[in-house]
Amino acid sequence: MTPQPAVEVQDVTVHYGDVLALDRVSLSLQAGRVCGLVGMNGSGKSTLFKSIMGTVKPDTGTVRINGQAPATARKTGVLGYVPQSEEVDWAFPLSVRDVVMTGRYGRMGLTRRPGKADRSAVDHALERVELTDLADRQIGQLSGGQKKRTFVARGIAQEATILLLDEPFAGVDKRSEATITTLLRELAGAGAAILVSTHDLHALPALADEAILLMRTVLAHGDPTLVLQPANLASAFGLDVMTRT
Numbered sequence: 429m430t431p432q433p434a435v436e437v438q439d440v441t442v443h444y445g446d447v448l449a450l451d452r453v454s455l456s457l458q459a460g461r462v463c464g465l466v467g468m469n470g471s472g473k474s475t476l477f478k479s480i481m482g483t484v485k486p487d488t489g490t491v492r493i494n495g496q497a498p499a500t501a502r503k504t505g506v507l508g509y510v511p512q513s514e515e516v517d518w519a520f521p522l523s524v525r526d527v528v529m530t531g532r533y534g535r536m537g538l539t540r541r542p543g544k545a546d547r548s549a550v551d552h553a554l555e556r557v558e559l560t561d562l563a564d565r566q567i568g569q570l571s572g573g574q575k576k577r578t579f580v581a582r583g584i585a586q587e588a589t590i591l592l593l594d595e596p597f598a599g600v601d602k603r604s605e606a607t608i609t610t611l612l613r614e615l616a617g618a619g620a621a622i623l624v625s626t627h628d629l630h631a632l633p634a635l636a637d638e639a640i641l642l643m644r645t646v647l648a649h650g651d652p653t654l655v656l657q658p659a660n661l662a663s664a665f666g667l668d669v670m671t672r673t
């Protein structure tokens with residue numbers, strides 16, 4: 429018997445007004461695997477993440493997280509989300525440690541007073557993303573890669589078993605890229621289900637166990653090298669992007 433998928437998206441369609449962002453998308457993600465999500469700008473990647481998080485409601489179709497509705501699953505803290513940088517207010521007066529601590533809020537109850545276990549989970553997460561030295565810095569005062577690592581640390585502190593990362597490698601230095609790639613492989617090795625969107629097609633085979641090619645609908649899903657075949661890329665991008673980059 430195949431195990432219940434960590435994430436199951438069935439026949440999901442999303443419109444924004446007249447814009448069709450997702451068209452009958454179906455896919456499933458399994459625990460212990462990194463899945464790379466690729467597609468051109470506007471192909472619906474962020475909308476897919478938001479549908480899985482439950483912050484965008486599909487017009488039709490269903491999303492199940494470990495068999496539960498997204499809003500229910502979100503409350504249990506299983507879903508970790510690393511947003512696109514544009515979605516974050518970097519001027520907000522929060523330190524790196526504060527942001528990582530928000531990953532513990534679900535466990536703290538209404539008082540939101542961190543206990544010893546919360547502080548130690550945050551310290552551990554900061555160590556894993558190599559940001560201990562910058563823990564007290566305001567989040568706007570970070571490099572692109574450090575910003576991404578801050579949100580990855582939040583997912584680790586949260587002990588999320590499903591991690592959704594919307595372009596964690598965009599505008600990121602090589603060190604952060606390597607740190608994040610290694611971390612994602614380790615987290616999947618420890619049983620997490622990971623969906624990560626990226627424009628770096630060359631890096632995909634080293635990062636991901638499987639890949640999804642999205643263009644409003646799923647064009648291909650499977651082994652990264654098969655998904656990235658020229659014929660598939662031509663359908664998704666209209667160009668030979670592997671030889672172009």
Ligand SMILES: Nc1ncnc2c1ncn2[C@@H]1O[C@H](COP(=O)(O)OP(=O)(O)OP(=O)(O)O)[C@@H](O)[C@H]1O
Nearest residue numbers: 444447448449467468469470471472473474475476
């Ligand atoms: N809030 C919104 N209102 C109207 N249209 C939207 C909204 N958000 C996204 N869209 C449209 O929906 C489509 C899918 O957008 P989405 O952001 O999901 O794509 P994406 O693949 O993440 O793009 P990118 O790689 O540029 O981030 C696009 O045509 C976009 O213009």
